[in-house]
Amino acid sequence: MLGWAITFLVVALVAAVFGFGGIAIASVGIAKILFFVFIVLFIITLVARAVRG
Structure with missing residues (x-):
């Protein structure tokens, strides 16, 4: 999902x-x-990992 965010950021920069x-x-x-x-x-x-130990 972070990859998608970076992809859209690059698209935005190129479009700008x-x-x-x-x-x-x-x-x-x-x-x-x-x-x-x-x-x-x-x-x-x-948080889930910390709770499970």
Whole structure:
């Protein structure tokens, strides 16, 4: 999932360089959502692992 977030971030950067504002904004939004989902899942995994010992 982190790979997808990085992919959308790269797409957004390339789109921004070429002046495609709508595509860049959409890609940044998707990248942010995927990044935060990844962080939440990572924290849940850490807590579950700590609880199980």
